[in-house]
Amino acid sequence: MLSRTANDLFWMSRQVERAENTARMIDITYRMSMLPYRVMEPGEKWAEPWAVPLVITGLATAYYQQYPEVTPENVLRFIVLDPTNASSIYCMLHDARENARAQRGAIAVEMWESLNATWLEIRGKTYEDIAGGVSEFFDWVKDRSHLFRGVTFGTMLRDEAYKFIRLGTFLERADNTARILDVKYHTLLPSVQDVGGAVDYYQWSALLRSVSAFNPYRKIYRDVITPRRVAELLVLREDMPRSLHACMNEIYSIVSAVTEGRKLEPERLAGEIHAQLHYGRVEKIFEQGLHEYLLDFLNQINQLNDEINRHFLVPVYE
Amino acid sequence: MTSTITSTLSQEQHQQQGGRPSPVFYDEMRGLDGEVLPHYREYQEWLGSIPADRLKQKRHEAEVMFHRTGITFAVYGDEGGTERLIPFDIVPRILAAEEWVLLEQGLRQRVLALNKFLHDVYHEQAILKEGIIPPRRVTENAEYRPVMQGLDVHNDIYAHVAGVDIVRAGRGEFYVLEDNLRVPSGVSYMLEDRKVMMRLFPELFARYQVAPVDHYPDLLLDTLRQAAPEGVADPTVALLTPGQYNSAYFEHTFLAQQMGIELVEGQDLFVRDETVYMRTTSGPRRVDVIYRRIDDDFLDPKVFRSDSMLGVPGLFSAYKAGRVTLANAIGTGLADDKSIYPHVPDMIRFYLAEEPILNNVPTYQLRKKEDMQYTLEHLEELVVKEVHGSGGYGMLVGPASTAAQRAEFRERILEHPDKYIAQPTLALSTCPTFVESGIAPRHIDLRPFVLSGKDIRMVPGGLCRVAMREGSLVVNSSQGGGTKDTWVLEA
Numbered sequence: 001m002l003s004r005t006a007n008d009l010f011w012m013s014r015q016v017e018r019a020e021n022t023a024r025m026i027d028i029t030y031r032m033s034m035l036p037y038r039v040m041e042p043g044e045k046w047a048e049p050w051a052v053p054l055v056i057t058g059l060a061t062a063y064y065q066q067y068p069e070v071t072p073e074n075v076l077r078f079i080v081l082d083p084t085n086a087s088s089i090y091c092m093l094h095d096a097r098e099n100a101r102a103q104r105g106a107i108a109v110e111m112w113e114s115l116n117a118t119w120l121e122i123r124g125k126t127y128e129d130i131a132g133g134v135s136e137f138f139d140w141v142k143d144r145s146h147l148f149r150g151v152t153f154g155t156m157l158r159d160e161a162y163k164f165i166r167l168g169t170f171l172e173r174a175d176n177t178a179r180i181l182d183v184k185y186h187t188l189l190p191s192v193q194d195v196g197g198a199v200d201y202y203q204w205s206a207l208l209r210s211v212s213a214f215n216p217y218r219k220i221y222r223d224v225i226t227p228r229r230v231a232e233l234l235v236l237r238e239d240m241p242r243s244l245h246a247c248m249n250e251i252y253s254i255v256s257a258v259t260e261g262r263k264l265e266p267e268r269l270a271g272e273i274h275a276q277l278h279y280g281r282v283e284k285i286f287e288q289g290l291h292e293y294l295l296d297f298l299n300q301i302n303q304l305n306d307e308i309n310r311h312f313l314v315p316v317y318e
Numbered sequence: 319m320t321s322t323i324t325s326t327l328s329q330e331q332h333q334q335q336g337g338r339p340s341p342v343f344y345d346e347m348r349g350l351d352g353e354v355l356p357h358y359r360e361y362q363e364w365l366g367s368i369p370a371d372r373l374k375q376k377r378h379e380a381e382v383m384f385h386r387t388g389i390t391f392a393v394y395g396d397e398g399g400t401e402r403l404i405p406f407d408i409v410p411r412i413l414a415a416e417e418w419v420l421l422e423q424g425l426r427q428r429v430l431a432l433n434k435f436l437h438d439v440y441h442e443q444a445i446l447k448e449g450i451i452p453p454r455r456v457t458e459n460a461e462y463r464p465v466m467q468g469l470d471v472h473n474d475i476y477a478h479v480a481g482v483d484i485v486r487a488g489r490g491e492f493y494v495l496e497d498n499l500r501v502p503s504g505v506s507y508m509l510e511d512r513k514v515m516m517r518l519f520p521e522l523f524a525r526y527q528v529a530p531v532d533h534y535p536d537l538l539l540d541t542l543r544q545a546a547p548e549g550v551a552d553p554t555v556a557l558l559t560p561g562q563y564n565s566a567y568f569e570h571t572f573l574a575q576q577m578g579i580e581l582v583e584g585q586d587l588f589v590r591d592e593t594v595y596m597r598t599t600s601g602p603r604r605v606d607v608i609y610r611r612i613d614d615d616f617l618d619p620k621v622f623r624s625d626s627m628l629g630v631p632g633l634f635s636a637y638k639a640g641r642v643t644l645a646n647a648i649g650t651g652l653a654d655d656k657s658i659y660p661h662v663p664d665m666i667r668f669y670l671a672e673e674p675i676l677n678n679v680p681t682y683q684l685r686k687k688e689d690m691q692y693t694l695e696h697l698e699e700l701v702v703k704e705v706h707g708s709g710g711y712g713m714l715v716g717p718a719s720t721a722a723q724r725a726e727f728r729e730r731i732l733e734h735p736d737k738y739i740a741q742p743t744l745a746l747s748t749c750p751t752f753v754e755s756g757i758a759p760r761h762i763d764l765r766p767f768v769l770s771g772k773d774i775r776m777v778p779g780g781l782c783r784v785a786m787r788e789g790s791l792v793v794n795s796s797q798g799g800g801t802k803d804t805w806v807l808e809a
Contacts, residue, residue: 001580001598001599001600002580002581002582002586002596002597002598002599003586003597003598003599004583004585004586004597006599101562102562104571105571105574105575105581160599164599258599260600262601312599313599315597315601315602317588317590317595317597317602
């Protein structure tokens with residue numbers, strides 16, 4: 001298929017997935033902000049709950065160019081509705097819809113209708129609408145994303161276009177899960193005396209909830225929440241749909257399929273990342289340090305993204 | 319879709335009416351004398367039995383169908399996300415079998431001669447040497463492309479797709495208003511109109527033997543494949559679009575999908591070793607035939623407009639080397655230019671040794687002294703058009719003009735007589751149309767699409783455009799013009 005088509009479709013699903021992940025993150029932030037918290041390192045602006053989503057998404061710099069300080073209202077305005085912030089939920093849903101429109105011929109009618117309806121709805125929302133029902137709004141974003149994915153899964157021909165749509169979803173999801181996990185571990189890690197305390201518990205449980213992993217954790221471990229188990233669950237377990245391993249299973253199989261037997265770097269690299277997760281052990285990860293491990297992973301995912309661009313989505317031949 | 323048709327009462331009809339100012343037009347259903355014509359009788363009977371409410375409901379159903387399939391036009395208001403529908407009229411235009419036979423013969427003849435003219439002009443120029451068309455008409459024409467001189471195109475075909483605008487006037491004679499040989503559009507509406515009519519009124523299709531049109535994409539694809547460079551057994555065909563902000567983008571996606579070919583933009587193509595490739599996820603893939611819906615000027619920034627972002631650098635070099643076919647060829651705009659139009663009947667005589675079957679609208683060429691004299695004396699009755707203008711720009715509609723406008727045009731004509739032609743205003747035919755007040759006559763035209771490959775093919779009928787406002791003669795979609803399904807009855 002045309003590279004431009006593949007690229008539009010890849011980004012269409014990536015933007016929907018990113019909008020969903022942003023909603024998950026902010027929703028958790030909102031819930032956590034209702035808990036008592038302490039500024040761990042006085043003077044560091046990010047050390048409060050509403051700064052966390054800015055750190056995770058890497059948007060803190062852009063934020064401070066527009067807003068002097070972190071307040072719930074400012075963060076909500078910036079991350080949800082700001083049309084000048086290309087990573088706001090508003091812009092993501094707009095861009096996803098534009099990409100779908102450009103490629104209406106390549107996707108199922110229901111997919112276009114779903115994205116178009118989502119856009120038409122968020123287009124009319126004001127800050128007051130959202131502040132009046134924060135969690136309801138984020139549930140709506142999640143629902144729209146679930147719906148879109150379900151419609152895609154349920155209606156679309158399993159052709160190449162479908163593969164690139166799914167590839168966008170899982171690359172974005174892998175990136176996001178790694179970021180969320182890293183921020184909790186690295187940024188919010190409480191001082192030693194707080195480990196095992198109430199704040200620690202709420203933070204870990206909030207993190208698990210943000211990736212729909214709280215109940216699975218209970219089911220699998222039937223025990224207290226420990227960082228090691230959380231890492232195992234979200235990095236190594238392939239039966240957890242948002243874990244790195246689960247994402248890489250999908251990514252590797254899709255990249256292999258679209259490679260069509262050629263010898264290309266994206267397939268090799270995806271295979272390498274996949275193998276690390278498939279054969280990895282949690283002890284080894286903690287020997288290296290979870291933060292370092294996740295940084296490595298994010299770098300590799302980035303590289304993989306570049307290689308996919310170079311070979312499939314925006315190839316340069318001249 | 320940019321041609322504009324105009325008409326007022328002709329002298330003759332004034333007299334028929336005993337000088338009364340109410341105009342009489344040939345009506346597709348009732349001719350001139352008011353009696354329902356044989357090929358409309360069955361429809362008229364059916365229509366009489368249908369309550370107006372039911373028609374309204376059918377019209378609403380049609381609208382819903384068009385919205386759902388997304389058949390829209392006009393530039394998307396980006397933030398508004400608005401899409402406009404072209405009004406669709408549920409009363410068909412019906413052509414009797416013998417009327418279509420005549421039209422089809424006339425169209426074949428005309429398009430054949432136009433292709434021969436283009437080949438001649440870009441090679442031997444016999445028609446110029448014989449003095450049938452003044453050489454300056456061609457060589458000084460803005461649409462003449464010197465880069466095409468001496469260049470051979472596959473099968474000598476230049477206009478693979480032609481959309482010839484035809485009107486009916488006077489006592490029902492057909493006139494060719496314009497030969498669109500560049501990138502004629504509208505065929506998607508023809509196809510969708512039929513689909514919707516068959517869904518709305520299956521009972522009518524059971525009563526009438528209507529010639530089918532839905533194989534048009536197959537014929538088009540076959541024509542394009544035939545145009546592939548010599549030696550290419552299984553050609554790759556692509557449709558080149560200016561992109562999603564073009565007003566005909568819907569049609570581009572529609573046709574590409576119907577033919578199962580890739581819809582490409584300039585950025586999707588590149589040229590290496592005089593060969594055109596698409597960028598695909600499986601690597602570069604050679605393209606043999608490009609059905610381009612981009613004007614000549616924007617095709618290749620290395621040869622034509624250097625600021626074009628829509629084209630493909632180097633495309634012309636591949637074209638010149640015979641490694642890719644462009645449909646239509648470069649330089650076809652010369653043959654549908656208004657200054658060449660008056661010569662088409664002579665072309666038919668010169669190349670085919672036949673008399674033209676379809677009429678040309680008589681045209682005064684203002685570079686000729688006596689024509690200019692006549693035009694200046696009769697500005698009130700004539701339509702004056704700029705030779706290179708289109709879409710109704712730079713035009714004077716005499717009967718609807720003010721004295722000041724006529725004075726202004728008089729000066730413009732005197733200054734540059736070469737730039738203008740004049741034509742008598744035609745009494746355009748009307749067709750019954752379902753409007754707010756019920757069924758009423760509205761003016762129409764017809765654009766059949768003519769495909770030239772090893773032979774000339776077309777589907778019976780074409781796109782019928784209708785001026786929805788009472789008395790209006792402008793069928794342009796941008797001016798509230800609508801479309802109708804055209805039925806050609808099987809003999």
